[in-house]
Amino acid sequence: MNKMEVIIVGSGIAALKTAIEASATKHVMLITKSKLRHSNSYLAQGGVAVAMSKEDTPISHREDTIQAGRYYNNATAVEALVQTAPVAISELIASGMEFDRNSEGHLMLGMEGAHSERRILHSHGDATGKYIIEHLLRELALSKVEVMEDTAVVELIMGDDASCIGVKIVNHEGHLQTMCGEHIVLATGGCGSLFQFTSNASTVSGDGIALALKAGARIRDMEFIQFHxxxxxxxxxxxxxxxxxxxxxxxxxxxxxxxxxxxxxxxxxxxxxxxxxxxxxxxxxxxxxxxxxxxxxxxxxxxxxxxxxxxxxxxxxxxxxxxxxxxxxxHFLMGGIETDGKGRTSVEGLYAVGEVACTGVHGANRLASNSLLEGLVFGSTLGRYLQQAPQRVLPQEKKTLKKTSPGLITLPELADIQKHLMHYAGIVRNAKDLGRLKAWLESFQIDCLLELACENASIHELAKVNAIIVSWLIAESALARQESRGGHFRSDYPIENDAVWLDTSIILDRHEVIKRLKGSVVYEFIKA
Missing domain, CATH: 3.90.700.10 (Succinate dehydrogenase/fumarate reductase flavoprotein, catalytic domain)
Known part of the structure; x- marks a missing residue:
């Protein structure tokens, strides 16, 4: 069994920044199911928000972020983002990254929605993500990070102490391999391609969220989805x-x-x-x-x-x-795998960073151009944390019974899932539509899908399994939040009322998901 110190899954800005920083002291493997340049970060047309002008301040950036997030943000995470932003961008520029400048050589600062000041840096007009990624790839090439492209992570390996100790991967030739790691980082992006209408890369399909849920991690705020x-x-x-x-x-x-x-x-x-x-x-x-x-x-x-x-x-x-x-x-998922300020999840040895993670920094609706910034800031934070992490002695692998596909169940095609999710849990939602979506998803025996071993399914089947699981998380969370707030709009609760907003977060882990499934009418019908 191959063993690494740090294994990072993903190839966007958060993955690259984490890898570059961690590789200063650790042996790092970066795994991506497609190519290094196939990510939402590479496609990002918008810029990077940062308070760098004389008229602007991190305090103003913070207030805009919280207001856009409908006051649901984690204040500590927001403060870390806006205060670190000028330093992170200055370091990026010092390392050779070029942003657009005017004829006098000053940085050009653009305006975007919900910002109170011009604070958006761009590169080559509307290709900011592409040029930041190219810059980071040049740094990656100078590091000792190993890269595996066209390789899908299909399962997280768990220790007998319930910690994460590695990954199971399928390479481009279709071979299943096992790789152990002291620190496993998910930087797989959100779940945008599960919707019929999306700005996301086709690879951004919620795999990391499904992997983390199966491993026992806490998933939160999945109802908060931004539609561009x-x-x-x-x-x-x-x-x-x-x-x-x-x-x-x-x-x-x-x-x-x-x-x-x-x-x-x-x-x-x-x-x-x-x-x-x-x-x-x-x-x-x-x-x-x-x-x-x-x-x-x-x-x-x-x-x-x-x-x-x-x-x-x-x-x-x-x-x-x-x-x-x-x-x-x-366009963007504000929820995801719950993490602390360092990027640690509720499962020891498992980390998440970037859009797949939920730090609470975006609240109920992300402020424009805070996403690339999030990847830079929190990727750097996690990478530097891993630099200093002590050597971890891995426990024995947990032995589990291998589960096969649910009997007599034909999983839907991804196109059908995309249409259902867009129609019933899209821009405008209500209890009736969400209930229909939830019942349809539960008809595919989600409790069995959670137990499905990767050895017993093809890559195509596993993609559908993950899509069903993540779609259910969205439907269940959206149904549970009986209000409109930020990216979550319900026509049966159409008024955003800050006097009676629900402060309770919708947090789901594997145990809670099974509990809710067993309480559903569809579950009882299937079992009968």
Whole structure:
């Protein structure tokens, strides 16, 4: 059995930053089920939020973050993010990372929704994520980090003391291998590709969350999902992201007739918090009215937003007409695997960082351009923590009975799961729809899926198993939170009422999931 000191699963900004920092003293293996450049971080058009101007302060950044998060944020995590941000960005620039500057050589700071100051750094206009990842990959190449691409982690190995001691992987040739590690880090991103309309990379499918739940880790706040207001919308499908920075430069959301839809909805109009803009656009589309971004006032659009321009060109959108058709779609998960300030989960030896982790920093709705920042700041924090971690003596592997697939059950295709999740747990939710989704998911015997051994299923089957488990976590959490707050909007509780907000977090671990499943009508029917 191969043994490493640190095993990191993922290839986004949080994974790379953790690996680079930890490798200063530890032998690190980075495993990704696709390629190093295939991640949400690489696709990120938006920038990095940081208080660096004379007019701005970390305090202002903190207040904007908490207000966007609908006051559900973990205050300690927010403080760590905003106070560390200037240092983290300064270190990045000092190491050679280039952000856009004006003709005088000063950093250009953009404006995005729900920010009170211009504090968004960009690189090459709307390709910030790509250029940060390329910069980190150059640093990674100089480190001693080993990399395994096209390799899927299909199971976490548990010790007889209930700690995490390794991973089971399937390589590109289909061979199952076992690798032990003193510290296992999940940096697998959120679950965006489980939704029919999404800005996420196809690989971001919730695998890390399902792996952690099966291992006994606590999962929280899965109801809080951010839907980005503006995905390119053609022929009934979303085709990619149209950056919020476009609205930051003056673009307006309008109907076919030119009506400005955000004018009387919020004081910040088109730069209102994302959940408000997304819900407004959705309401028009539901009534059969298409919504567009009017970009006619941006004179140098192709130069300012080359990535968006290329996306439009690829899909036959003529920018000369000054309108880009848009629709909202899944963008970011605020919930995930519960961690502390160091990245530790409730399972010894298991860590999580980036979007897959839930530190509480984003609250109920992430502030624009805090995601790349989160990966940099908390990836660095975890990496430096692992640098100093003492050697861990691993216990014996826990011996468990191998479980086979549930009898007489045919799992749905991923496309069916995506449609169900988008329709019943999308931008607008209610108890009836969530109940239908939950019952449909439970019909696939989730309790058995939690016990399924990776040796008894193909990669394709395991992907569907994980999708069902994570979709159930979303449905159960959304049903339990009987209020509207941030990214979680329920039409049966339509008013955000800060006087009576529920302060209770929806936290689910393996034991709690089984308990709730056994209490369901569907479970009793199947067992009968």
């Amino acid at each position: 207001p503006t995905l390119l919308y053609c022929n009934g499908k979303t085709q990619g992201l149209v950056s919020e920075a476009v609205r930051g430069e003056g673009a307006k959301l309008v109907t076919e007739s030119g009506k400005a839809i955000m004018k009387d909805v919020h004081a910040l109009a088109d730069l209102a918090p994302r959940h408000i803009v997304a819900q407004t656009i959705y309401s028009y589309i539901e009534r059969g009215e298409n919504v567009y971004l009017d970009i006619s006032m941006i004179s140098n659009f192709r130069e300012r937003f080359p990535t968006v321009a290329a996306l439009c060109l690829k899909n036959g959108i003529h920018l000369e007409e000054g309108k880009i058709p848009v629709a909202p779609g899944n």
